[in-house]
Amino acid sequence: MGINGRRPWPRFAGSNHGRNPVKISLFVLSLSIAAAPAAAQSLAIDPHVDLPKSAAAPxxxxxxxxxxxxxxxxxxxxGLAxxxxxxxxxxxxxxxSxxxxxxxxxxxxxGAIHAIVERNPALAVFARSPADVRHAAASGKFAVIxxxxxxxxxxxxxxxxxxWYxxxxxxxxxxxxxNNQFADSSRPALQFGDTPGENGGLSPLGKAAVRRLNDLGVLIDVSQLSDAxxxxxxxxxxxxxIASHSDVRGLVDNSRNLSDGQLDALKARGGVVAINAFSAYLRARSPETLAAVAALQREYGLKPGGAALSLGKQAEYDQRYHDIVGKEPRAGVADLVNAVDYAVKRIGIDHVALSSDFNHGGGVEGWADVGEGGNxxxxxxxxxxxxxxxxxxxxGNVLRVWQAALDARDPAYRRAASRR
Known part of the structure; x- marks a missing residue:
């Protein structure tokens, strides 16, 4: 059975593989009539997955x-669609350099993302809209966004x-x-010499980028941003x-997590938080781990606005940091759903989703890869x-907020861009 407790999506359009063709036709019809996100039957979407290191292989x-x-x-x-x-x-x-x-x-x-579709044309298609996702599901193919x-x-x-659009x-x-030239991060990189709040939130370039992305109809992701x-x-x-891979500060006090005020603001603007299966943001780190990280930072002389480390020292620090935090016990599915419960209670079911952050530290006991979503x-x-x-x-909530971003685009801008 799949993520929604239903059968996984069919193999691909036009092939019954021994299944009852009437049943398959009815299944495809139930997907194709899902005009509203709330009716997104048998669809499961993960709004944040990373490429694995192996994607660089020929x-x-x-x-x-x-x-x-x-x-x-x-x-x-x-059952992930x-x-x-x-x-x-x-x-x-x-x-x-x-x-x-x-x-x-x-x-x-x-190129690696596009290769998933180009090298598996019978299994996957590229999706540029919620309608594309639904069409892919109806045809029995995986939608790559x-x-x-x-x-x-x-x-x-x-x-x-x-x-890139x-x-x-x-x-x-x-x-x-x-931090970068567009915005401040919730986690300034001390090893690069970052100063917290150096842009005052968004830089002038970042503010202009918000307008450009709105004009294009791109859904803006607010995960990772500083509070400002x-x-x-x-x-x-x-x-x-959307906050495509965030958790809640009310349960784990971490700058990467969203505060109650941010959750409320997201709801007020019609947004969505996708609760993230990232262990460190679902279970607080132990005092011993926090102390070890602080000692490591002192050892490397890391402080806000300090000198950047050399490339060799950056790699060395990163390895030692992950050796320390990697000893923490992993969160489980129950911890993930605790965060879902918190967010739903705070801002309602219409503003909450799920995400994995697979291949970049994500995954919890019971949902360790895409095959375990049913848990x-x-x-x-x-x-x-x-x-x-x-x-x-x-x-449903991801499709709704994505469609809202598309609906807010500026058609006049697209016409002007096409004439460049």
């Missing part, structure tokens, strides 16, 4: 990859947003771990936004969530 296709938490085979088995796969390059020092390397890596990773996290490699050129990007977050940048995006955006559904059912509630959490 010939990688994403079909079968035991080294990854995501592949098409396990997505089919687990679509995923936003992040075009992501980690933040680096803000110099021309490092930026050029990041831009080359960005192009390579974009391209998202973008950390706009640093785009430089200072707003037209880069147009280029043309490549298929439909969800975009400005920052990751570290989060507030400014919501104030400036004429479309609702999340089972826990939701155990706590009394209805079938309609679960459909909203797995897909």
């Amino acid at each position: 010939g990688w296709s994403g079909k079968t990859d035991p080294t990854s938490q995501f592949d098409l085979d396990r997505a089919r088995a687990g 679509a995923a936003a796969i992040a075009l992501f390059v980690p933040q680096g020092t803000r110099d021309a 490092t930026l050029a390397k990041a831009q080359a890596e960005l192009r390579a990773r974009d 391209e998202s973008f996290l950390n706009a640093w490699p785009l430089g200072n050129d707003l037209d880069q947003f147009d280029y 043309g490549r298929g990007v439909r969800i975009l977050g400005f920052v990751h771990a570290g 940048a989060f507030d400014q995006v919501l104030a400036l955006s004429r479309a609702p936004v 999340v559904t089972a826990e939701l059912k155990r706590r009394g969530y209805s079938a309609g509630d679960i459909d909203k959490l797995w897909s």
Whole structure:
């Protein structure tokens, strides 16, 4: 059975593989008539998945990859119908040489995302709208949505947003771990010499980028932003936004998590928070771990606005940091649903979704890869969530907020852009 407690999606359009053709026709019809997100029957969408390291290998296709938490085979088995796969390059020092390397890596990773579709045409399609996702499900194919996290490699050129929109990007977050030229991060990178709040939230370039993304119809992702940048995006955006991989500060006091005030603001603007299966944001780290991290930072002389570490020291620090935090016990599905419960109680079922952050630290006991999503559904059912509630959490709310971003785009801007 799949994520929603129903059968996984069919193999592909036009092939019954021994199944009753009448039943398959009825299944496809039930999907095709799902005009409203609330009626998104048998759809499950993960709005934030990363590429695995193996995606850099020649010939990688994403079909079968035991080294990854995501592949098409396990997505089919687990009933996952679509995923936003992040075009992501980690933040680096803000110099021309490092930026050029990041831009080359960005192009390579974009190629890997497109390869999932190009090398599996019978299994997957590219989705550029909620309608595309529904059509893919009706035809029995997995929908690949391209998202973008950390706009640093785009430089200072707003037209880069147009280029990547043309490549298929439909969800975009400005920052990751570290400030950049667009915005401040909830986690300034001390190893790069970041100063908290150096942009005052959004920079002038970041504010202009909000308008450009609205004009294009791209859904803005507010996960990872500093509190000030989060507030400014919501104030400036004429479309609702998504926090595609965030948890709640009311349970774990971490700057990466959303405060009650931020949750309330997200609801007021019609937005959605996708509760994230990232252990460190679902279970508070022990005092011993926090003390060890603080000692490590002192050892490397890390402080706000301090000198950036050399590349070798950055890699060494990163390895030692992850060795420390990796000893913490992992959260489980119950912890994930605790955060869902908190968010639903605070802002209502229509503003909450689910995400994994697979291949970049995500995954909890019981939902360790895309094949195990049914365990999340089972826990939701155990706590009394209805079938309609679960459909909203797995897909309906994401589709709604994405459609709202598309509806808010400026058609006049698109016509002008096409004449460039």
